Amino acid sequence: MSLSFRRFLAAVLLGTLASAAAEAHGLVLVMNSAEASLSVVDMDTHRELSRIPVLREPHHWALSPDGRDLLVGDTVGNQLLDLDPATFALRRRVAVADPYQLGFSPDGKFLTVNGNGRNQVDIYDGATLGLVKRFPLRRTPSHLAYAPDSGRVFVTLQDSDQVAAIDLRTMTVLWDEKVGKVPAGIMWLNNRLIVALMGEDGLAVLDPASGQVERRIRTGAGAHQLFLSPDRKILWVNNRVAGTTVALDPTSLQEIRAYRVSGGPDDIVFAPDGKLWITQRFARSLAILDPATGQIETVAVGRQPHGIFMNPAADAATLSASN
């Protein structure tokens, strides 16, 4: 048994033990991108409780650094929906052009919004949501990641096979480099950038200073998104074409185990009981993967579920009173 696999099992076991002490409660919010709605799913019963209508096409979300505002981007509706993360009640709508992927900088100073259809990356003031600077970047800005010191944001440009680095202090583009076919998910990990290549069969590891590819890691065809487990012990990668969710050692980037997840696995959130909740883009469902057993339970939601947000502390009773 390899060291990585032992660590993996330990992490899963710890998660399971923790769940025995505090059984998962709470709510999950799913962005149904082709049905103009948000599904609210009960974490206890694994059933959809309600569906919140939105204008057009919700894809991704960002939680404000103080945890008080959950922003959901309605891409074609050109709106940010400001929701209460505890009840999912709508507080206000903010007019923003083409909000696809979005995220607050770790220091909360900026909100970066990728305009996927309009080839632009907008930097907003994190407090006022006023536009600070727009960067026209061709083509198809997709996912984003910040440097831990909030000084730079890195954006994948899906249709031009590039990653661009933006300096948030000088508001200039530092570099834009070819990294491989159709880069999608991106993450800062161990002072390197890890990029999922949807047109290839794995990840590219980049030097964040120059954007040069240092090595490639094979995970499976159509690598799309990557997530670090809350305990930072496992890097999870979803492979869209292979239909797999793969666990990697975050230090060595070696594969620990691969799970078959059909239906176009996309975004992941981690439940306190150690299970992964994964949106299945083409299956109108969520897959709840138990990494200890490999068993998968599915939960029906709306058409083309994409982004997924979990609040284990949210309460269904509060939800019904507020929505």
Place this chain on the structure above:
Amino acid sequence: MSPTLPFDLAAGWLEEHVVLPALYAVGLMNWEEVAFGWALFAVYGAAQVVLTYAVCVPLERWRPVERWPDARAVTVDILYTLISRVGLLPFITYVMFYRFQVTLNGWLTDNGFVPPTLEGFFPFLLGRPALTFLLYVVILDFSEYWRHRLSHVFDWWYSLHSLHHAQRQMTFWSDDRNHLLDDIIGFVWFMGVALLIGIPPLQFPLLVLLLRFIESLSHANARLRFGRLGERLVVSPRFHRAHHGLMAAGVASVNFGGVLPWWDMLFRTADFSHDYVPTGDPTAEEALATGSYAQQQWAGVRRLARTLTGREPHASAS
């Protein structure tokens, strides 16, 4: 269970097991997201064809208006239907419309305008998808009435539209029989209106399926009427057949409505008096009626050229 679930799952299966591996193999994974839009269109389009076939074929056999010893002219209409509902056309129109909508509405948002949507005009519609869709249907059908009517007013436009009217063996397959240039004009027209009211292309697929079914049914070679009241609520095969009548080809036509006959009644172009008239366009050359797909398209271009150079007679009723 949601009634759209089987269609969505079929589209998902198509995307996951056919489209994605193909895109990956040829290095076009950047198209994977819009390809799912096509997969949905294709599945719903195929469902439209199957539903229409299942209903209309028995009807046409049970109570045909006409019987033809040789129905080869119908074959090309099947090709039109497949291209229009399942194949390339939905993909192109979806991608073009989507991209244009994102660009235009994003630009409007940047400049301080709220992009128009029906739900924006009437906020109570948000969260009432069925009612919202019905309003979209009424508005779009009104717009289609005028597009169709104008295609009979302008000679250059009718020279393209005459391909649709040239069919003497009209069946439910004839609905999609259009010249490509006429289709493009129709798409631009639709896009203009859809952008004005902010129509979401994939939000109401099942109801779109139903509407396309009504349009196909209205072309059926079947003695079918909906009764005195029903004919005034929804376009029937009898009502629409009058529009395709020999006497009505060209500028003097009647019954332009696609789904709702209300606009014909409102603008005094409705004619409920005719019973199952023969169809066709006596002013159209034979290739437009019985040629192959390519021959029909080329004949349409020739007729357009003749019209633009003043060599085509005025397309009035013969």
